[in-house]
Structures are given as structure tokens and as C-alpha cells.
Amino acid sequence: MKSLYFTADHEIFRRMVRQFIEKEVAPHADEWEKNRAIPRAIWNRMGDLGFFGVNYPEKYGGTAADFFYSVVLLEELPRSTMGGFAAAVSVHAYMAAEYVHRFGSAELKENYLVPAITGKKIGALAITEPNTGSDVAAIRTKAVRQGDYYIINGSKTFITNGVFGDFILVAAKTDAEAGAGGISLILVDRDTPGFSARQLHKMGWHCSDTGELTFEDVRVPVTNRIGEENKAFYYIMECFQLERLVGAIGSISGAFLGLELTLAYIKERQAFNRPLAKFQAIRHTLADLQAELEAARQLTYYTAWLHSQGETAVHFSSMAKLLTSELANKTADVCLQFFGGYGYMDEYPISRMYRDARVGTIVGGTSEIMREIIARIMIDQVGYQPVSDRPGEHPETNARESSPASAKEERVVPLPKTAAEILQTLPERFVPENAGDWETVFHFDISGTEGGQFTVTIAEGKCSVEPGLKGEAKCTVTVADKTYHDIEFGKMKPEWAFMTGKIRMSDMAEMMRFTKMFRRLPKG
Numbered sequence: 073m074k075s076l077y078f079t080a081d082h083e084i085f086r087r088m089v090r091q092f093i094e095k096e097v098a099p100h101a102d103e104w105e106k107n108r109a110i111p112r113a114i115w116n117r118m119g120d121l122g123f124f125g126v127n128y129p130e131k132y133g134g135t136a137a138d139f140f141y142s143v144v145l146l147e148e149l150p151r152s153t154m155g156g157f158a159a160a161v162s163v164h165a166y167m168a169a170e171y172v173h174r175f176g177s178a179e180l181k182e183n184y185l186v187p188a189i190t191g192k193k194i195g196a197l198a199i200t201e202p203n204t205g206s207d208v209a210a211i212r213t214k215a216v217r218q219g220d221y222y223i224i225n226g227s228k229t230f231i232t233n234g235v236f237g238d239f240i241l242v243a244a245k246t247d248a249e250a251g252a253g254g255i256s257l258i259l260v261d262r263d264t265p266g267f268s269a270r271q272l273h274k275m276g277w278h279c280s281d282t283g284e285l286t287f288e289d290v291r292v293p294v295t296n297r298i299g300e301e302n303k304a305f306y307y308i309m310e311c312f313q314l315e316r317l318v319g320a321i322g323s324i325s326g327a328f329l330g331l332e333l334t335l336a337y338i339k340e341r342q343a344f345n346r347p348l349a350k351f352q353a354i355r356h357t358l359a360d361l362q363a364e365l366e367a368a369r370q371l372t373y374y375t376a377w378l379h380s381q382g383e384t385a386v387h388f389s390s391m392a393k394l395l396t397s398e399l400a401n402k403t404a405d406v407c408l409q410f411f412g413g414y415g416y417m418d419e420y421p422i423s424r425m426y427r428d429a430r431v432g433t434i435v436g437g438t439s440e441i442m443r444e445i446i447a448r449i450m451i452d453q454v455g456y457q458p459v460s461d462r463p464g465e466h467p468e469t470n471a472r473e474s475s476p477a478s479a480k481e482e483r484v485v486p487l488p489k490t491a492a493e494i495l496q497t498l499p500e501r502f503v504p505e506n507a508g509d510w511e512t513v514f515h516f517d518i519s520g521t522e523g524g525q526f527t528v529t530i531a532e533g534k535c536s537v538e539p540g541l542k543g544e545a546k547c548t549v550t551v552a553d554k555t556y557h558d559i560e561f562g563k564m565k566p567e568w569a570f571m572t573g574k575i576r577m578s579d580m581a582e583m584m585r586f587t588k589m590f591r592r593l594p595k596g
Contacts, residue, residue, distance in 0.1 A: 101154050105154060154279050167311070172241070176259075193239060202284075217294065222297070225288060229285070233280070241258070242287070244258055253305065254302050255308075258297050338358075365403065368395045371391065372392045397433045404422070407425075454574065502589060516548075527545070
């Protein structure tokens, strides 16, 4: 079939990957599922074939291929008939390695990205915790800095590659009082003292190791931090889009494989002296299913194209992930039904595919979360600005939430109604002892009917607010009047304001310090 996205070279690569999967992986499915592990040799083999490097620059051992080579690879992984194999490879190559590549130091890239690409080291991403689920901002694992080291304490759960992986990227609180603005991403080697992992037994994905991780006074060098301190929440929110796109590609290709196996089966299996393929009920059900799957696949391809163009496609990634994961469940259910009793037997791949598909609507953000993201973009008309390591694109977190205050210190001020009025209360709420000898200049660009431009200066233990943009700012904050007001009064979560691009700043570190200089507004 002609394609807008795939060239002849892509198809040559597809044949190469498929041959590898069908000859060196799929024949071992039963064994690996039984052993609940993927042999290290297969990781090395994939590294030797260059599969882990298609998305990364040549300087690290990759091939810097266009993203549709990654789409090809991800589409072929389900032909292993093991959802756990596809998941383990995807987490390693497109999540753990992705963070190191995008936000890690040159040293971390050399020590971890390079061996990740060669298959010599396997990576994991540890965000989810037992009591927080999908709420990234609520994680409890802590990393306390002591000199040149972080001391990590806490636990993680449902971590793919968490048991047999060589390195784990751990999301931890490095500022317990800053909410979403106090999370950092720290790389931990598996053999670090104080780290332990227990393998979890799951309904599906048997061959992949899913771990419950424990950190007890784990001592890690500060140089193992991925990116800047306290910025991991924003890195995670952006990388979620690739994670969801990867999940969508895996879900839809796995569903098509299930349909392919079912079509072959109904042509051979007979009932009432004729093939199942001749029964109209089956024919029409599968015809409807193919139409739905093809529509979902084209949505996924378009989302992949947006990603290849540098777009952080929150809306389309969420729609693709929602639609494909739900369809994968439906396809597995429909196809197993047409296998009859044989579909319920372990030796038939459709049985394993049925078990493996179920988790797709949970991992990488549940279907309920996808629907809420889509609804907010569609109905509330929220926008989104990508996170970037370039200056000028890091929005503000909740100043009121981050500001230290005590009942004794707090003075009553009139409740402001606009962002401009909130800014005018800053001198009254300023806590000089928090500032010390720190000096800074902030520019606030407030849009809306009650907006305006303001300069906030902190110098010599005092805070002043003036209309207009004066002097050279160390940080510029751009926000709509209503958004700033809603954040201050708790009507909008600061992390959602950030995710949707409703508030932006040029220097997050400067802003995080700024928020600690003021008492909270009194509750209305």
C-alpha cells in the first residue's frame, strides 16, 4: 500500500527487523514467558543490529534516522507475540535512554546512553509509587543533598526493567515544599548499596521484569542528576508525549497482528462443514474491526509525523493513546472469541495477546486521564507550550504554594481581584530575612483586560513593584490575568498551568527562589 510516511528504505528496514523478531525472538516466547525474563544476549544482539540507536545521534553510536524508522521498529516488536518484550524494549530505548539523551550531561551520555545504544546496559524509568499512581506531583521518594551526593529514600512500583535493568532514572523530591516544582530525576546504578528490587507477578507481560523498588539511604553523586535540580516534573510532562505515542504504535500494531492471526485461523477452522470465514456474522464483525483499526493507525501515523516535525503533540498523542489502547482490548476480545475454546488455551498466541493488551489502557496514563486531557484542550480550549532546555519556556509554579509562611508572620492584606493587584501586594508580603543579600529584577507581562506590564525589584532587603518593564530582567514571566489569579487562589493547579502553556518564564531557578520570598495571600 502506498504511504505518505514510509519509503522503500523504511520497508527494507522493516524486513530486517521482522526477520530478526520471527527467527530470534518469537520462537522463544513460551520459554521467556515461563522464565519471566528476557535473556541478556538478546539485548546485546539488538544493540549489535543497531536497533536501539535509530533515534539517537551518530556521536553516541546511533544512526540519527528519521522517526519513522522508530515507528517501523515499534510496529514489528509485537510480532514477538510477547507484549512484555515490546514493553521492555520500548521503555529502555524510548524512555530511559531518551531522558539521558535530552537532559543528561555529556558524562552521563558517555557512561549510560552509549552502552544503552549498544545493548550493554539496560535502562528503567522509576516514577510511579505505591500511593500516588498517575499523580506525578505527589511522589514521596526524597533525595536530600549532602555535599556532592544525594541520599535517596523511598519506594517505586510497577517499574518495567526495574529488576534486571542496569540503571534506573528515579523521580524524587529534592525540595519537599515546592510541590511539582521540587522534583528531580536522578540516575541510580542497580548495584548501589541500599537499592533493592522485588519482581512482581502480573496478569500479562510475563517475560518483562516489573519491579517494586526500595531505596534506603541510597547515596548517589550529584553528577548523576538528569538535567537541572527541581525541573524533572517538566521534563516528565513533555516526555510523556513520546511515551504515549510509543504506546499507541505498539497497541495498534499488536491489534493488527491479532486480526492477522484471526483471519488465518477462520480460513482453516471449520464449523458445520464450512470455514468460519464464510459466516456472515464473523465476516462483518472483522470488517468493522479492520475499519476502526485502520482509522486509528492513520491517526497514530499523523501523530508520529507531528513528533518528527518537532511538535509536542499533547492533543494528538493523548487521542492516539486512548483510541489505540482501547481498540487493542476490543480486538483481543473479539479475536479470541472467534478462536473459541482454543483461544483460551495458553499455547495459542491469541490467549497471551489477550492478557497482554489489557494493561495498555493503564500504563503511560490511564484512559481516564487521556480523556480529561483531551476534554480540557477541546472544551476548555487550553493551549500547550513545550518544555525546553532553551531559556524562556519554563512556566511558573505556584508561588503561594511554594512560599514559606507562618501564622505569626502573616499580615492581613485586602484580597486582590486581578493579577495586577496581586503583584501590588508583593511588598507587603515580602519577607526580608528570606532574601538575605539576594538581588533580582523580574518582568511580569500580564495579558487580558486587567493586565499590564510590571517590574518587580528585590534589592537591599526590600521589594518594590513598578508599572512598565524597566531595567534588565533576570526572569520574565508571561501569563494571563485570570490564570495568575486562579493559581494564587488555588483554582488552578500550577502544574496544569505549566503543562498547558498558560504560564511561561525565562528562568525557572530564579523563579523558584523568587516564590520563597513572600508570605501567602490570606484565604478568602
